[in-house]
Amino acid sequence: MKRKHLVTISIMLIGLAVSLFFLTDQDEVANGIKQSPQVLITESEKVDRVTIQLDNAVILEKDTEETWTIKDSQEAADQDKIKAALTTLFSLEGEEVAVKKKDVGLDFPQIKIKIGYSDNDTEESWTIGDLNAAGSAYYVENQNEGTIYLVASTLIETLPLQKQGYTDNKIITITSETVNKMTINNGAETIELTNDVPYPEEESRANLTGWYVHAPYSGYYNAAYSKMSDMIYAIDQFEMTELVTSNPTDLNEYGLDEVDFTITLESAEKTEKIVIGDPAAGGNYYAMLEGQSAVFTINNQLLDLYSYQAFDLLDGYVKIIALDVMNQLKIESDDFSIDIRMEHDTVTNEDGEEEVSSAFSVGDQIIEEDIFRDAYKYVAGLKVDKVVEEDVIYQDPEIELTYVIDLKDDQQKEIDVAFVPYDTTHYTVFVDEVVDFLVLKEDVNQMLEEMKKITK
Template sequence: MKAATVKLITNDHEIDEMTIQTSQSFTLKKEQQKWMTSDSEFAVDQEVITTALQAITALEGKPIDVEKKDVGLDFPKIMLKLKSLGKEALELTIGDLTKDKTKYYVEDRTNQAIYLVERSLMETFPYNPQSYLENAILSLAADRIEQININNGTETIELTAKPPFTEEETKASVTGWFIHAPYQGYYQTAYTKMSAILYGIDQLQMTALIEKNPTDLEKYGLADTDFTIAFKAGNKTETIKIGNPAAEGNYYAKLADKPSVFTINTELLNLFSYPAKQMHDGYIKMLALDTLNQLVVKTTDETFTVDISHRRNNEGEMTSKFVMNDNAINDKTFREAYQRVAGLKAAGLIKEPVKGEPKITIQYDVQVAGHQEKQVKIELFAYNDAHYAIYVDGVGDFVVRKDELDQMITALRALK
């Protein structure tokens, strides 16, 4: 006979105290209808604690007869203590996951029973004390931020989710974010670095509130700092100023328009400290092939024109046709050649002005909304023995290797 599922907390009274015991103890108490804590200088987020209690009071599991030492309950890493009207309502310890990773072994120490509780129920509850505190640095919602400006004292970096491109031109971008400054043009960001930054925005929290109304910002390195991070959403901008190193792996910081000095974790700041070169994914202009109507590549003595058409079947799947000189090109062969064209990568910065006419031009005809067409033009100028200077729609920042262009031309010749 299978064991019946039972609720872990049956106390009819309202919970008014909760302690989370991990590597340290964190206690929340309800006083005059408001949750508070003496374990932090930050106020408690009332909405978070309300949601957490709803999750914990919804816990249910099936009794199981096992030895505590066999399921991680002899020395548990997490303990929850709940009180109601000053009396213990529930004390839970959390052990190992089951072998199939779907349930946790949970001990109700109050009633001396062990249960199997669904993993999804246990992981709904926030165990990190920081989750309960109103210590967020920004008031801007992370998913609303559309521009980040980082001045790290060495260079100014502008990251934007609103580049001056059509939607079709940004289709190949994995992150949807582009790096502008310190460059003149707009270039795709590196996935790993940009993803880390977007994750970091959600984690921007004060580790400690140092001084609410400081009279001497100099001692924190905040009187004239050269490290700032500005976040923009719509017409609102919030800027964090970073000062001197503080204790326990933190830095002093403050918001530009508010007086309070706080600390911020160094590892979190490191996410915003990458140089521009690492923020760029390296590609000059990556366009999705299914947005193109035509590709024209010209050298001083050759022209390669590929006409491209697309069609969707009844299932919504797109097929493409590639034609050069009235001859159809094998799909796989052209896609491999196109990687040579679209995959041109930066090999350094343009440091000297270019002269003369371009040696190679690449023109994309992009199908944009409203059955319109936009031309994107890339020009490559002689720069030195090993490189061309490359310009996109008249804007140039980088040089590319000549041998990459040689390989591109060879791949295009093979299509004839």
């Protein structure tokens, strides 16, 4: 009885193992896991024609110079884009599966690919159907052979299906690395941004982007990091979404005869100006490059990055000076005066890294570093509130900050920040007697209160 019972259990275990094997195998097929993948296009070196059809056909042809062209295209072919796409196409591999075409979207496929070879006139025809249940692979059919494969979705989805994925769509030649000035005319104001530093390096050390907002203001002010970095990055993304016409007969048709939105980019060698017209279909705008005739479209999401008002592009701080270059900070007001002296040394910490050690004092009184740094946050953190909308004249300030910073070759520079009464709630703020903004009195008064505490 015992032996018969063990045999029965063994048979059950074997049956369970076989069932699990087949279930696992089917699950692997359904999820596109390839145990013995096959390369789909085996003679890629002989391919000289590729047709990719979604809505409209994109026909790529290779000439005798091994250069690829795009048939019936006004735009130039981008060889790097084409070769990258073909590398993806020729690397497709999959596992043959036994499924019905109608069950996997291959009876009426949306995507068709034809491969032509240089040594004969035949073509291989491939179609792409549905994703598998796991979303990890597409069903792909070789129509010449009637075989169906599961091909990893990551490869299929890398392959461009529209002509713009193969054309040279660059609008400008200036890059994020070469640009040193931007001028944006948005119809309401002209904004000038520059990374040509108007200050000594020591004075500009706290500027995270290295860029400044100048016009429409008189002075130069740190640009906001988040917005400025997006604008710089976007320079390399300036591409047309479509070439509308190479020789327009009427610019008025595209809103390009009289425009109120332009983006001018400058480098040391050249200037390029993008002119923006009316809205076009698909979230685009008509545009052209000044001095050229072609009309194209640009995606509105790209243009949005250049559509801020000047005030929105500021980091908003009155004046930030890095502490490690400052040797003196003086604050003067009617009821409070303080002169903070600073000394800085470079030391090696316990991890073997160099860092700056600072000492702060007021007269003979040593101020603890943490106490001073906490108070200084209210000085450095003073933010502008509004733009001065009228001419104001420099007068004796009610409150005045003087920064003294160390420059190269044992030189020093004084930077004066003066707060002159404007109305009941605001001061006008003059930085070295240049004025553009108003500051809330309550913020300045809070700064004074925090600085008063450090000597108590």
